[in-house]
Amino acid sequence: METQNKIALVTGGSRGLGKNAALKIAAKGIDVIVTYQSKKDEAQNTVEEIKKLGVKAAAVQLDVADAKSFDTFLSSVKEALSSTFNAEKFDFLVNNAGIGIHASSAETTEDQFDTLVNIQFKGPFFLTQKALPYLNDGGAIINISTGLARFALPGFAAYASMKGAMETLTKYQAKELGSRGIRSNIVAPGAIETDFGGGVVRDNEQMNAGIASNTALGRVGLPDDIGGVVAFLCTEDARWINAQRIEASGGMFL
Numbered sequence: 001m002e003t004q005n006k007i008a009l010v011t012g013g014s015r016g017l018g019k020n021a022a023l024k025i026a027a028k029g030i031d032v033i034v035t036y037q038s039k040k041d042e043a044q045n046t047v048e049e050i051k052k053l054g055v056k057a058a059a060v061q062l063d064v065a066d067a068k069s070f071d072t073f074l075s076s077v078k079e080a081l082s083s084t085f086n087a088e089k090f091d092f093l094v095n096n097a098g099i100g101i102h103a104s105s106a107e108t109t110e111d112q113f114d115t116l117v118n119i120q121f122k123g124p125f126f127l128t129q130k131a132l133p134y135l136n137d138g139g140a141i142i143n144i145s146t147g148l149a150r151f152a153l154p155g156f157a158a159y160a161s162m163k164g165a166m167e168t169l170t171k172y173q174a175k176e177l178g179s180r181g182i183r184s185n186i187v188a189p190g191a192i193e194t195d196f197g198g199g200v201v202r203d204n205e206q207m208n209a210g211i212a213s214n215t216a217l218g219r220v221g222l223p224d225d226i227g228g229v230v231a232f233l234c235t236e237d238a239r240w241i242n243a244q245r246i247e248a249s250g251g252m253f254l
Contacts, residue, residue: 005055007031007090008234009077011064011127012097014043016194017144020227021094022046026053028231031085033077035062035097058084064097064123065115070130077134091139092234093131095124095166098144105157113158120162125169138181142233143170145188145245151253163188167245174243183242187229190249192221216251225250 008025012018013034022032023046032050036043036059043059050057058080062073081087098120101112128141135141145167148160166186173184191211193202201207201220212219229248232238 004087005029005031005085006092006234007033007081007085007087008092008094009033009035009090009131010094010096011035011062011124012037013094014039014046014059017189017192017223017226018094018096019046020223021096021230022050022057022227023053024227024231025092025094025234026050026055026057028235029055030092030231030234031056033058033060033080033090035060035064035073037061037063037097056085062097064127065118067118067122067126070127073127074130074134081134089134089136091136092142093128093135093139094142094144094230094234095128096144096230097123100156100159102155103158104155108158116158116162120159121165121169124166128173132177135182140182140233140238141170141173141177141184142230143167143184143186144230145186147188147190147247147249147252149188150247170245171243178242183233183239185233185238185241185244185246187226187233188245188247188249189226190215190221190247190252192223192226194223211252214253215249216254219250221248221250 008030010018010022013022014036022034026032047057047059060076143166145163148156149163170184170186191201208220226248
């Protein structure tokens with residue numbers, strides 16, 4: 001009888017940092033469910049890439065901004081667990097899905113604020129709550145923060161505030177779920193070259209150079225610098241790491 005692989009659910013896992021994390025998790029022999037909002041083809045391509053690493057994979061649609069859709073989403077996850085993985089529960093929840101809105105606190109609109117709250121804080125708060133019955137004891141939650149919760153770069157007031165809330169929530173999850181052996185940690189990337197926020201870090205040479213000059217390791221981060229940290233937190237080697245904020249920024253603004 002084949003042993004059951006552990007299973008990770010990665011929100012926003014079809015592209016960017018989430019895709020990188022999903023691939024790094026798969027490389028550790030962990031099965032993966034990725035979620036996507038609208039780009040089903042992209043998600044399916046990611047699933048095929050994951051399968052090439054010798055594990056099982058599935059993609060499920062999720063709008064993390066719509067908390068009322070989470071029951072339906074988790075029903076779909078349950079079906080995928082049964083049909084693709086022959087399992088009833090999963091082991092790791094990676095709350096990765098997110099967007100960036102660049103606006104100062106003086107210019108942020110209420111609509112922008114509400115969008116960020118729904119996607120960056122309310123979404124992961126209630127998705128994690130509703131996923132708890134599907135999460136195996138001894139599993140782990142990995143949330144995603146940002147270096148911007150530690151240092152301030154004008155233009156990210158609302159976004160960084162939500163991430164600060166996620167950092168506090170992570171500690172409470174760790175405390176409250178410890179009796180089930182579930183760990184909760186949060187990874188805080190520095191500036192990364194992706195299409196995040198319209199690709200501003202990747203495509204704006206001046207910004208890219210400015211960040212590199214303020215980073216101890218002398219360059220801007222890449223998705224490959226982050227995915228492995230998330231994957232590590234899904235392994236037995238990380239079993240005693242709990243309630244921690246792990247910044248992966250190359251030493252930005254030290």
